[in-house]
Amino acid sequence: MTQPRPARLRVGVVGVGRVGGTLGAALARAGHDVVAASAVSDRSVRRARQLLPGAAILPLDEVVSASELVLLAVPDDVLRPLVSGLADADVWRPGQLVAHTSGASGIGVLDAAAARGVLALALHPVMTFAGRPEDLDRLDGAAFGVTAQDELRVVAESLVLEMGGEPVWVPEPARALYHAALTVGANHLVTLVNDSVTMLSGAGVAEPARLVAPLLSAALDNVLRLGDAAITGPVSRGDVATVASHLRTLERSAPDTLEAYRAMARRTAARARAAGVLSADRADAVLAVLS
Numbered sequence: 001m002t003q004p005r006p007a008r009l010r011v012g013v014v015g016v017g018r019v020g021g022t023l024g025a026a027l028a029r030a031g032h033d034v035v036a037a038s039a040v041s042d043r044s045v046r047r048a049r050q051l052l053p054g055a056a057i058l059p060l061d062e063v064v065s066a067s068e069l070v071l072l073a074v075p076d077d078v079l080r081p082l083v084s085g086l087a088d089a090d091v092w093r094p095g096q097l098v099a100h101t102s103g104a105s106g107i108g109v110l111d112a113a114a115a116r117g118v119l120a121l122a123l124h125p126v127m128t129f130a131g132r133p134e135d136l137d138r139l140d141g142a143a144f145g146v147t148a149q150d151e152l153r154v155v156a157e158s159l160v161l162e163m164g165g166e167p168v169w170v171p172e173p174a175r176a177l178y179h180a181a182l183t184v185g186a187n188h189l190v191t192l193v194n195d196s197v198t199m200l201s202g203a204g205v206a207e208p209a210r211l212v213a214p215l216l217s218a219a220l221d222n223v224l225r226l227g228d229a230a231i232t233g234p235v236s237r238g239d240v241a242t243v244a245s246h247l248r249t250l251e252r253s254a255p256d257t258l259e260a261y262r263a264m265a266r267r268t269a270a271r272a273r274a275a276g277v278l279s280a281d282r283a284d285a286v287l288a289v290l291s
Helices: 019-030 041-050 060-065 078-090 108-114 136-137 150-162 172-202 208-230 240-253 257-275 282-289
Strands: 010-014 033-038 069-072 099-100 118-123 145-149 166-169
Touching: 010 019, 010 060, 010 172, 019 041, 019 069, 019 118, 019 136, 019 150, 033 060, 060 240, 069 078, 078 108, 078 240, 099 108, 099 150, 108 118, 118 150, 145 150, 145 172, 150 166, 166 172, 172 208, 172 257, 208 257, 240 257
Parallel strands: 010 033, 010 069, 069 099, 099 118, 145 166
Antiparallel strands: 118 145
16 A cells, blocks of 8 residues: 655755765655754754754754654654654654664653653654665665554554665564664674674685675575574584684784674574574584584
């Protein structure tokens, strides 16, 4: 069924960082009128002028007052006190839409605004932003974690579709687990890959990123298609001698990565054992050397 298109809205963006600037530009591309933005640093002011050329740079309360849809793209720890402060200053208006972009929070963090009659939405783009022009194109087909009151679900999902995204419903009580899952998958992946590339550089390998790119791409494709059946490597084989050699080498040459290796190897052993990829006795042997 085709989602109804929200009426053209006057949009204010609070926090013109990588996410706020990109989503504001996406709303403008969809035909909404981005009229105002709150930008504090020189970098965010430059980004606002580049991505949101029609928006006036205004103080926070004036951005909210000028807008029918307020997009809050601020750090998680700032979100609740900011919303509450605006409520205490009597800035919110009944019937306004407010959407935040935090993955960790649902609409409960907007309660102070909702108590003033504001319509609360949580629209979290499941995408990483680099602060580059291609960020806007990356929204096409990207998933958004959407949370709202049932009667506002169609509005939230329609806004996501207008920005080029795909809405994925996340119930309010599940937001913390949803966000933790994405952090494990994306943020920790970046750390793991960077550690791998750094160790290869330390081993004297030229162009380490080029070396691992096909391997990492194949591993990601395999796990998304096959789940735990994609587990490979010395832990899944129960190759205790190789694991022990890795531990000795990392302790000597890359000690900052040693505890991460132990933790990931233990978790790999547990998943491999549960999936029947690794026998119980071989799993016990691997866990023994890891400890």
